[in-house]
Amino acid sequence: MTTIKPLTDLTIAQQAEMLPIKQIAEKLGLKEDDLDLYGKYKAKLSFDLLDDVKTRTDGKLVLVTAINPTPAGEGKSTVTVGLGQALNRLDKQAIVCLREPSLGPTMGLKGGAAGGGFSQVLPMEDINLHFTGDMHAITAAHNTISAMLDNHLHQGNDLGIDVRNIVWKRVLDLNDRALRNVTIGLGGPVHGVPREDGFDITVASEIMAILCLADSLSDLEARIKRIVVAYDRDNEPVTAEQLGAAGAATLLLKEAFKPNLVQTLEQTPALVHGGPFANIAHGCNSLIATKTALKLGEYVVTEAGFGADLGAEKFCHIKSRIGELSPDAVVLVATVRALKMHGGVAKDALHVEHVEAVKRGLQLLAKHVETMAKLGLPVVVALNRFNSDTEEELAAVLDWCRSQQIRVALSEVWAHGGQGGEALAEAVIAAVESNEAALTPLYELTASIEDKITTIAREVYGASDVTFTAKARKQMAHIQANGWADLPICMAKTPFSLSDDPTKVGYQAGFTVTVRELKPSVGAGFLVALTGNVLTMPGLPKQPAALNMGIDATGNAIGLF
Structure with a gap:
């Protein structure tokens, strides 16, 4: 008897028929002159196009988020892609906006970020690997500043930089725990000034956040100039502009700043651009891609990383503020599997029916729905x-949602593509056309740093209190003294729990959040509040995904999901 192997995401992607990217552009009313081609199936949008469309009326913006993620996977990117395909099936000109995958998670544990099943963005292999080189450009721009900083120290340190107070690390777009803490400049005077340093993953770089929040090349350079790389012996900030590094860094990012145009498996246009992490940065695709898509499409479907307590909150308080955006509806992705895990079921028992655990998990879903309602969405x-x-x-989930007057739809986009998302698309259209959306931030920028953080912890997480370490309070005073206190807050927190403890899954209430450190990202335009043990350079798991990867005799990828 022949065993039929299930189709993998990679197999489905490799069997798909792609249209030349010029034809995808034509669906948006674009011409070849509006594109910078990267082969047959990828292109960047030209700067002339970005300027030309600015005066057009915006389409409708749909934000896709989720409950707190679990190791079982929720399929948020898959739903985002599938919803875009479904909207097009219902004659709505839709554009999907996603982040670019990082090689770290791709080679590690999490996997790629190109969707899955019959709701993927293509060419999937390219997008999950080097794509158009944006990640490498960000890495190079960041490390150019690092190299110029250390060269400044070597050449006499005219700025009086305190080598014990350098806050600008190096970056690499891979998971490599051995590089978290390193010593550089060894080997004698000709090799530089010895000091402790370290590496972050590229997607944790402030350069990544800046690229995703800038609205023009001039704004990009202005933000890079404001990056604080170190402090001098008087504890005054030293910036990238003072190092003379901002111009070169901006030059390296010139092409990377242009949004990437690709297509879904059903030839829906997709802009895949930028990729900041959502637990240590704001977790949204580039502002320039989102704003351009709004000028080109009737509906724009974008996502924010991790759960509503992280990515969606930051979309509303950081990206929407900076970009003057206002979502018309929010899609909150949930799965029976995740609800069961949040209801107390172990991952290896998820295949066993457990309706009561699902019902327990609904408390967490209710909390995220409540948070979006507080934000006016x-x-x-x-x-x-x-x-x-x-x-x-x-039925337990669907019936509960309906009993609570919550719009709900079953999504089967992984198995059936756009057709499996038509019910969801109809519900989204109804929500958008209800005109109920009125984005209302939960805090004012002029509020104190402590009040802003406390508001997020109480209103979004459900915490009863927030404590600040002595180090965090000292940094808070320093931030205020430098005039940075009016920036929005970017919480660095575990995605797996509403609290700052990743082991406390499911609905939580009445807990205390501890802020251990505050870091100003002045160029990006936010203050990072670190809680728990959030790493900016992940490590590989015992069995990394890279072990299964390779190429066949014809050069096709194998083992890539």
Whole structure:
């Protein structure tokens, strides 16, 4: 008897028929002169186009977020892509906006970020690997500043930089725990000034956040100039502009700043651009891509990283503020599998029906719906179906949502592409056309740093209190003294829990959040509040995904999901 192997994401992607990217551009009313081609199936949008469309009326903006992620996977990117495809099936000109995958998670544990099943962006292999080189450009721009900083020290240190107070590390777009803490400049005087240093992953770089929040090349350079790289012996900030490094860094980012145009498996246009992490940065695709898509499409479907307590909160308080955006609806992705895990079921028992655990997990879903309502945004729950879900478990979620007057739809976009997302698309259209959306930030920028953080912790996480370490309070005073206190807050917190403890899954209330450190990202335009043990350079797992990767005799990728 022949065993039929299930199709993998890679197999589905390799069997798909792509249209030349020029034809995808034509769907948006674009011409070849509006594109900078990167082969047959990828292109960047030209600077002339970005300027030409600025005066057009915006389309509708749909933000896709989720409940707190679990090791079982929720499929947020898959739902984002599938929803875009479904909207096009319903004659709405839709554009999908996603972040670019990082090689670190791709080679590590998390996997890529190109969707899955029959709701993927293509060419999937390119997007998950080197794509158009944006990640490498960001790495080079960041490390150019690093090299110029150390050269400044070597050449006499005219700025009086305190080598014990340098805050600008180096970056690499791979998971490599051995590089978290290193010593550089060894080997004698000709090799530089010895000091402790370290590496972050590229997507944690402030350069990445800046590229994703700048609205023009001039704004990009202005933000890079404001980057604080170190402090001098009087504890005054030293910037990239003072090092003379901003111009070169901006030059390296010139092409990377242009949004990347690709397509979904059903030839829906997609802009895949930028990729800041959502636990240590703001977790959204580039502002320039989102704003351009709004000028080109009737509906723009974008996502924010991790759960609503991280990516969606930051989308509303950081990206929307800087870019003057206002989502017309929010899609909140949930799965039976994740609800069961948040309801107390172990990952290896998820295949066993457990309706009561699903119901316990609904408390967490309710909290995220409540948070979006506080922000003034209408919510549609997308129940993303997996093969192991039973009808009783699915019904428990659907019935509960309806009893709470929450819009809900079953999503089957992984298995059926756009067709499997039509019910979700109809619910999203209804939410958008209800005109209920009125984005209302939960805090004013002029509030104190402590009040802004406390508001997020209480209103979004459900915490009862926030404590600040002595180090954090000292840094808070320093931030205020430098005039940076009016910046929005970017919380660095575990994505797996509402609290700052990753082991406390499911609905949490009445806990205390501890802020251990505050870091100003002056160029990006936010203050990072670090809680728990959030790493800026991940490590590889015992069995990294890279072990399964390679190429076949014809050069096709194998083992890439």
